[in-house]
Amino acid sequence: MSGIYPPKEFVKQANFRDPAIYSRAYENWVEFWENFATELEWYEPWEKFLDDSKAPYYRFFVGGKINACYNCVDRHSEMRNKSALIWEGENGESKSLTYYQLYREVNALARGLKELGIERGSRVALYMPNIPEAVVAMLACARIGAIHVFIFEGFSARSAEYRIRDSRAEYLITADGYYRRGKLINLKEKADKAIESYKGIKKVVVVERAGNEIEFDEKRDVLYSDVVERGKVDPEIVDSNHPLFIMYTSGSTAEPKGMVHSTGGYLVHVYATSKLVLDLKPDDIIWTTASLGWITGHSYGVYGPLSVGSTLLLYEGAPDYPEKCRTFEIIEKYGVTIFYTVPTLVRMISGCDPSLYDLSSVRLIGTVGEPIEPETWLWLYKDVGRERVPVVNTWWQTETGGHVISQLPALTPMKPASVGKALPGFEIAIIDDGGKPVKPFEIGHLVIKRPYPGMMLEINGDPRSYIQFYWSKFGKRIYFTADSAFMDEEGHVWVVGRSDDVLNISGHRISLIEIEHTVMGVKEVKEVSAVALPDRVKGSVIGLFVVSENPSEKTGMRIIEEIEQNIGKIAKPGLIVFLPELPKSSGKVIKGAIYDAVVNKKKSEHLSNPEVVESLTKLKASERGIVVL
Secondary structure, eight states: OOOBOOOHHHHHHOSOOOTHHHHHHHHOHHHHHHHHHTTSOOSBOOSEEEEOTTTTSOEEEETOEEOHHHHHTGGGTTOTTSEEEEEEOTTSOEEEEEHHHHHHHHHHHHHHHHHTTOOTTOEEEEEEOSSHHHHHHHHHHHHHTOEEEEEETTBOHHHHHHHHHHHTOOEEEEESOEEETTEEEOHHHHHHHHTSSOTTOOEEEEEOSSOOOOOOOTTTEEEHHHHOOSSOOOOOOEETTSEEEEEEEOOSSSSOEEEEEESHHHHHHHHHHHHHTSOOOTTOEEEEOSOTTSHHHHIIIIIHHHHHTOEEEEEOSOTTSSSTTHHHHHHHHHTOSEEEEOHHHHHHTTTSOGGGSOOTTOOEEEEOSSOOOHHHHHHIIIIISTTSSOEEEOBOOTTTOSOOEEOOTTTSOBOTTOOBEEOTTOOEEEEOTTSOBOOTTOOEEEEEOSOOTTSOSEETTOHHHHHHHHSSSSOTTSEEEEEEEEEOTTSOEEEEEESSSEEEETTEEEEHHHHHHHHTTSTTEEEEEEEEEEETTTEEEEEEEEEESSOSHHHHHHHHHHHHHHTBGGGOOSEEEEOSSOOEETTEEOHHHHHIIIIIOOOOSSOSOTTHHHHHTTSOTTOOEEEEO
16 A cells, blocks of 8 residues: 655655654664653653553653643743734634743742642642633643643533542632533533532632623632732642643543543653654644643643644634634634644535635644544545645554654655554554454554553552553553554554444544443433444444333433433434344343444344344434434
8 A cells, every 4th residue: 555755845844854763763762762851851850761660550751850831831931922822712702822921821820829729739620611721720730730630621510520529639720601602601500510519629710711600609719810810930840750630531431530641751752742743843833623621632732832832722612613614714814834633523624625715834734533534534635735734643542641653744654544653662563362463454452562651650549440451451561552453564554443332533532331321320221232333524423222111202312411411412422223122142232233233234143132133224324313113
């Protein structure tokens, strides 16, 4: 399978254009990572690059002292006229902060947070939309050594409550409201519900974003504007392995797991890959379309770009609202140079004509999230990039912290829909159930065979799951990604999906088991199986196959309501099918039989109740809504 080589004009100005980088990193991976680490500012140098004596609890840059905020803000603050952040709200509002202004705002909030009692090791939940104050809050926490726990604003109160409670957060920063598709969402109301039964929150800081009417507890709540205090706060000098943040992700259980990420190793990882993969430079404007509540928003929407000294573009609402082509309008308006997005958004805007917009500022496009189809990739390359910019398709996870597999834009031939090769400094493999490498183009388990600086420190409060999910299938020195993939003869990788029950929707990881657990809370439901169904726009949607005492549209609406209340609208199913029983073998529900019947129109021969799939084969894979069979 031949590749498309990077445009010559891009190669001339790229950060990395010597192919020897792969061999050098392979021969001395320690030196490779340490070279990037020395480009950051350390208060004390590390004594040891890696401590693997307690594998799989790997620790990087042992003994080093650092502060993430200092590296993202202070060391660039002398660039008084250099933009650090540009923000646009869905309703057209805009705001920008230079690095010096960001420095002052972060210091002001950090001082105020300390006055509230927040200190090194305090856990601060951030239940916030994509607004400048959210970036300031992340950096202010990092400045004083507090651990931030960012919660996606679209999550329900119950989902937020779980994350606040599980992380043992003591403080909460939120906003009165935000805009989404023209609607004003009362976020403070959701935040209040989230902490209603949790008594661990000492103070709630409220950003006055939308000016909507809110409930205000005089003893507990304080306004953001009353918290900030002019002045400076010295950055807290923390150990390299001091936790920077906890990010929750869906895994193969009903409950999300909190991934704890370090300060030093994580920052080195995202700094290095921002330069390697996204080719970031200080004069770039990068728009990472993900919410700050997801790992992409953290790594390549804040910490990576700011550590390089680039400019962030932050957008509050839906990038296809109120006009379908608003994404291109924003790129044109602000002169975005690096556009990093998800395949779902690309499909949503594929009906737009890019030639109607001046996209000449764009010099690199990146994708992340669910697998991208070749035709979607080619549209990005030909129509949006006009065959003059590389399109890097990246693979990584919340757990890895940063990029692991991708094209190096000036060096790696691009193959439509491939995520490229293992990056320099990483060692991956695709193996079978017995741990042996599979042949080229054979699908197997994608694993990482060597630790890497940005990897999670642990799962918050759950060492058993940390070992069980990631380090048990192939041992304590091979990281099990739970993704299935295949590789060609040249080492290029194609990820085909999850080998566990996790679904990628619009770049958001959703646990199908968590959804099933929630649906069983509806009293009319006797059994349920959640299955990923293909979707032209989103890549995948959730299909629910339900056995119920009352199979009806009313029950279907109750199921949707239960999911939205307990998880959020991002987990809303595209199709709910009521049927007399689920296909089973030896008493176990066979999800593959459901998928094969609906999508491939195949009838499984190994079921104890094969008649069940007969009716499922009559369904269209593109059908949406509530269906009673």
